[in-house]
Amino acid sequence: MRVDAPPERALLGHGVQNLRMIGEAADAIASGAWSGPLTNGEALDIARALVDERDPDTVVRDLPWAVAVERADGRVFASCSTMFLAGLFYRCAPGGDALALATDPAAAVRAPSGTGRRQLNPAFLRGFARARSATSETPYDQVHRLAPGQTLSWAPRESSPSITEWLGAEALPTPCLDDASGLIERYLRTFDTVVAELARRTPHLVATVSGGLDSTFMAAALARAVTPGRRAYGYCHTPLRHAHALPRGRFDPDDFPLAQLMASRYPAQLRIAPLRNDAEVHPLDAAAAMSARSGFPVLSPGNAVWLNAFAGVTNAHGATLRFHAGTGNASYSYDHRYAAGWYLRRGQLGKLASLHRGRERGTSTVRALRHRVAAPLRPRRRAAETTERGFLRGSEAGLREYEDRQWYLDWLIGRRGSFASAFNPAESYPALVADPFAARSMIELAAAIEPRVWQEGHGSRSFARRLAQGRVPDPIRLRERRGGQAMDTWYVVRRQPARMVRGLEILASSGIFAGELDADGVFAWWRAACDLGPHEAPDQAALKRLLRLVALAEFAESFSPTVPCPEPSASPDQAQGAA
Structure with a gap:
């Protein structure tokens, strides 16, 4: 999928992979393109949701899709579902004269030279060497990733697109199912x-x-x-x-x-x-x-x-x-090891105490409490890589993160790793x-399940x-x-x-x-x-x-x-x- 834009105009053109044009005209839509196992009518419905600035995933749920559309006033919108795991990739030229939008980052690099420099992103590559990189970045300078669950909005002369989330961690349900x-x-x-x-x-x-x-x-x-x-x-x-x-x-x-x-x-x-x-x-x-x-x-x-x-x-x-x-x-x-600390911080002591019920056969209650409750209260550090036998010099300080509820939700919606x-x-x-x-149905259901339930058994x-x-x-x-x-x-x-x-x-x-x-x-x-x-x-x-x-x-x-x-x-x- 690609948007090749000469100065002051954005055009949705035939793109790179699995791209079909929206074949039905609509008053508010100048042009559009889509990818995924959709019908043309479904793609058009998603496009209408985008130009109306509504949650596009309420139209067609639980399918891998990506849609880009140009509204009649020249503003471009793009989004992809939670199942379109790679996300979309975009690059905006200095001054906002052009936007390149693609289903793979190399396609954004192949866009006309007017959309900026073609060079690698050293920070991404060094992070990738240690199995860590920001999920919004790519191997290419000025080429960024639009994550699943986000919508991009851009108009000519805007120096960068605005990004909004229709499925962020805060939009997920609070655990209530047992x-x-x-x-x-x-x-x-x-x-x-x-x-x-x-x-x-x-x-x-x-x-x-x-x-x-x-x-x-x-x-x-x-x-x-x-x-x-x-x-x-x-x-x-x-x-x-x-x-x-x-x-x-x-x-x-x-x-x-x-x-x-x-x-x-x-x-x-x-x-x-x-x-x-x-x-x-x-x-x-x-x-x-x-x-x-x-x-x-x-x-x-x-x-x-x-x-x-x-x-x-x-x-x-x-x-x-x-x-x-x-x-x-x-x-x-996932075992939801953060459960004990999460319940403790919320003052849910009854649910905290219930974690011992997940003990293995033959394990005493005291040992189960130590393993399932006390140990997880010390946040578990996750190191992307260590320098031992890693062939790279330098400290890995600051590359560690702790498992907690926020960490889990970010992982669940594809914002980590x-x-x-x-x-x-x-x-x-x-x-x-x-x-x-x-x-999306599985993401929302998993988020709604009480963390202690994942440990029962x-x-x-x-x-x-x-x-x-x-x-x-x-x-x-x-x-x-x-x-x-x-x-x-x-x-x-x-x-x-x-x-x-x-x-x-x-x-x-x-x-x-x-x-x-x-x-x-x-x-x-x-x-x-x-x-x-x-x-x-x-x-x-x-x-x-x-x-x-x-x-x-x-x-x-x-x-x-x-x-x-x-x-x-x-x-x-x-x-x-x-x-």
């Missing part, structure tokens, strides 16, 4: 309704499925939404057989055997197939391919291998939506990501496990271990040393880290890793960070301030080893 209100039935009914409507909007049903709780709960709802003559297809990453990937800590290297249990549970509705990197695509090459499409650097190059493969099989199926449970942690399976490359329409063109956990994520009972096989539903994604990464990296050395040289010569990079430490770590035995692997967290830094340096090197970014590929890499 188990006595038939909450489990209500949650299941709401989620099933969201999934069924999404399933109706795409000709083929394709989803990522692992052995985890979020994706299998989504797959179960998808199987229930299958109508006669249709079948849902789930794809699960599985490591290379010769990689000898072993469990590490609480992480298992291969979720595919567990994911297959879902096919056994729903044999007529769901088929599960593996995504395996048989072509041994290097994670840096996978990251470069994803960045070329999305305009974003890649947080986890190892995961980019199977995400590219999933985009490929989604398009091969001819699906217009790809189901992905990326935000389930917030609206489905949002790295949009995996959800960008350009990254998976022509399919859009469909995450039912990000639907035995073990971690107890409420989510109760919701999944009867839908997800117990070996998955009651599993305490986690699936380790891309744990065969070292096998591929080690077999292509020249590719990694080339990337390390680019990293060492990159100027984006402003002297923070410990280049000697980087090469020392690489040499030590290469000296390991054939069935040994280096620290996985360190490998992931190093690949992120190298991919980030290559992303920066590929960008030219004078040459527009290349158009994203219309055909993402095909799956490697997908059965």
